Amino acid sequence: MKRETTVWLVVMLVGLAMLVAKGVVSGVGREYVQTEQKRFVQVEVPPPIGADADEKPTTQWLPAADAAARSLTPVPGSTELGWTAESPVTPRAYWEGMKADPSRTDLRLSVPRTIGLWVAAFFTLAIFSFLYRDNPFYKIAEACVVGVSAAYWMVVGFWDVIMPNMMAKLSPDSVRWAIPDVTGEPEWAYTVPLVLSIMLLWRLSPKGAWIARWPLAFIIGTTAGLRLVAFLHTDFLAQIRNSILPLAVVDQTAGFQFWPSFNNIVLVGAVLACLVYFFFSFEHKGFVGGVARGGIWVLMITFGAGFGYTVMGRIALLAIRLEFLMDNWLWLIDPTNIHTKIT
Amino acid sequence: MKRLIPLWITAVSGILLIVAYFIPAWESWGEKATIWFDVLAASAFVLGGGNLLKLHLRKVSNRQAGWAYSAVTVAAFVVTLTVGLAKIGVHPSDNNPDFAWSGSYNSSGTAFWWLYEYAFKPLTATMFSLLAFYVASAAFRAFRAKNIEATLLLGTAFIVLLGRTFAGVFLTQWLPESLSGLKLENLTVWIMQVPNTAGTRAIMIGVALGIASTSLKVLLGVDRSYLGSD
Numbered sequence: 001m002k003r004e005t006t007v008w009l010v011v012m013l014v015g016l017a018m019l020v021a022k023g024v025v026s027g028v029g030r031e032y033v034q035t036e037q038k039r040f041v042q043v044e045v046p047p048p049i050g051a052d053a054d055e056k057p058t059t060q061w062l063p064a065a066d067a068a069a070r071s072l073t074p075v076p077g078s079t080e081l082g083w084t085a086e087s088p089v090t091p092r093a094y095w096e097g098m099k100a101d102p103s104r105t106d107l108r109l110s111v112p113r114t115i116g117l118w119v120a121a122f123f124t125l126a127i128f129s130f131l132y133r134d135n136p137f138y139k140i141a142e143a144c145v146v147g148v149s150a151a152y153w154m155v156v157g158f159w160d161v162i163m164p165n166m167m168a169k170l171s172p173d174s175v176r177w178a179i180p181d182v183t184g185e186p187e188w189a190y191t192v193p194l195v196l197s198i199m200l201l202w203r204l205s206p207k208g209a210w211i212a213r214w215p216l217a218f219i220i221g222t223t224a225g226l227r228l229v230a231f232l233h234t235d236f237l238a239q240i241r242n243s244i245l246p247l248a249v250v251d252q253t254a255g256f257q258f259w260p261s262f263n264n265i266v267l268v269g270a271v272l273a274c275l276v277y278f279f280f281s282f283e284h285k286g287f288v289g290g291v292a293r294g295g296i297w298v299l300m301i302t303f304g305a306g307f308g309y310t311v312m313g314r315i316a317l318l319a320i321r322l323e324f325l326m327d328n329w330l331w332l333i334d335p336t337n338i339h340t341k342i343t
Numbered sequence: 344m345k346r347l348i349p350l351w352i353t354a355v356s357g358i359l360l361i362v363a364y365f366i367p368a369w370e371s372w373g374e375k376a377t378i379w380f381d382v383l384a385a386s387a388f389v390l391g392g393g394n395l396l397k398l399h400l401r402k403v404s405n406r407q408a409g410w411a412y413s414a415v416t417v418a419a420f421v422v423t424l425t426v427g428l429a430k431i432g433v434h435p436s437d438n439n440p441d442f443a444w445s446g447s448y449n450s451s452g453t454a455f456w457w458l459y460e461y462a463f464k465p466l467t468a469t470m471f472s473l474l475a476f477y478v479a480s481a482a483f484r485a486f487r488a489k490n491i492e493a494t495l496l497l498g499t500a501f502i503v504l505l506g507r508t509f510a511g512v513f514l515t516q517w518l519p520e521s522l523s524g525l526k527l528e529n530l531t532v533w534i535m536q537v538p539n540t541a542g543t544r545a546i547m548i549g550v551a552l553g554i555a556s557t558s559l560k561v562l563l564g565v566d567r568s569y570l571g572s573d
Binding site for chain 2: 194201
């Protein structure tokens with residue numbers, strides 16, 4: 001065995017031993033849930049007071065524990081429906097609940113969530129392992145990112161867009177199994193996106209891939225049309241409008257305001273200087289060259305600020321991941337006092 | 344037919360949307376076109392998924408280098424897609440308990456939620472957090488205050504980074520009230536509100552003009568690169 005492999009094996013074994021010791025001594029990475037029985041009954045809701053005499057009562061599903069449901073007549077022949085719902089609770093809430101009443105059965109350890117926590121910790125460490133160098137753990141995590149994210153967006157697109165915005169419009173009756181509250185008549189105009197979608201998928205076929213150009217052309221055309229108007233309206237005009245500021249700010253009671261006036265002059269001057277720099281129709285020489293140079297300085301400050309903010313954002317993300325490992329998984333820290341053992 | 348019709352589709356759909364913006368009676372066209380666009384974008388995800396599957400299955404079947412990782416990708420894709428489309432573990436919605444499929448596909452406790460919470464979220468968040476190390480190391484190697492422009496960029500980044508931390512507040516807390524504007528946290532706010540706003544505005548104006556001209560080139564058929572070469 002190579003010396004480097006031996007060192008890493010020892011490091012991993014020591015880490016594993018420390019993890020086991022931590023788990024035995026003060027517990028580690030567990031998720032608890034509180035279960036709740038949900039029961040629903042189908043009841044007859046009488047017509048509202050003042051309704052027509054021939055109006056018939058409607059049926060509705062209500063929670064069985066609901067006072068309204070108990071006061072109404074159940075629909076003859078209907079059976080009660082229900083399931084067990086789970087909501088997460090903190091380890092402290094679990095321990096306190098069990099300490100107060102050890103016979104409680106609604107509080108319990110959630111095996112799927114606990115496994116999930118450990119899987120998330122594994123993935124986090126696997127990605128961090130790339131900081132050392134490329135390795136099989138990182139590659140497995142990377143392969144999972146690609147597979148899971150591609151399928152995730154497909155599922156989101158199907159349930160959030162294709163079903164309600166196309167299928168429900170084309171044939172409301174045929175999607176009632178998934179969207180029971182859908183109403184309205186079929187709108188045949190939505191045949192167009194259906195046909196274009198099928199044409200788009202033609203790209204996967206070995207022959208006739210050019211057919212996919214039609215929907216692609218529609219996507220490009222609508223994007224161009226929507227973006228042209230939206231950007232001119234919200235970015236171009238709005239930014240110009242916001243830059244037209246008073247260069248001498250005068251308050252009715254306090255009189256001339258130096259710093260607000262200074263800020264406005266700098267802001268307007270800096271916007272103009274940057275725009276002069278972006279103007280390449282004439283050479284940046286003399287006065288124009290000087291102003292353009294000022295524009296470059298403003299842009300450098302903007303890029304510096306943008307860089308600083310990006311780094312801060314990434315560091316915040318890193319802190320969140322480290323907090324997940326130390327707090328949620330290993331229980332080494334407890335800033336919110338949720339898994340410190342109660343005595 | 345292969346090129347002319349797509350060009351017309353692009354021009355008509357785009358120009359109609361622009362015209363609809365100025366005619367109130369046609370406003371609903373714009374809304375409908377946006378919904379159609381969303382549907383096509385969702386279908387494009389299916390296309391992307393299909394391409395991914397095709398590519399990785401080919402790699403697995405040809406036993407190309409790294410095929411085992413492709414198998415992991417395919418497995419992750421198929422499992423996520425199956426549990427998401429089949430709504431595994433989803434309870435009916437409270438309003439329609441008699442419709443087994445009426446619950447939300449991503450409600451807490453479902454298999455799809457599990458994959459999002461314990462795989463997708465930690466993987467993507469950690470992936471992005473890695474950039475903190477690489478951005479910092481790249482900055483350390485590349486940033487040199489060798490002229491005014493580089494010094495301004497470096498200095499601003501330093502002030503903004505420091506001004507958002509406790510260290511920044513601590514370092515300049517000795518400054519008297521009359522010079523409070525020079526305290527790092529206040530300096531950061533000023534930089535963000537004045538020069539940064541000015542620079543961002545100029546960039547946004549430039550971007551808007553760029554997008555308008557590019558859109559016009561596409562709609563008028565001057566730019567046809569999206570049609571491919573054949």
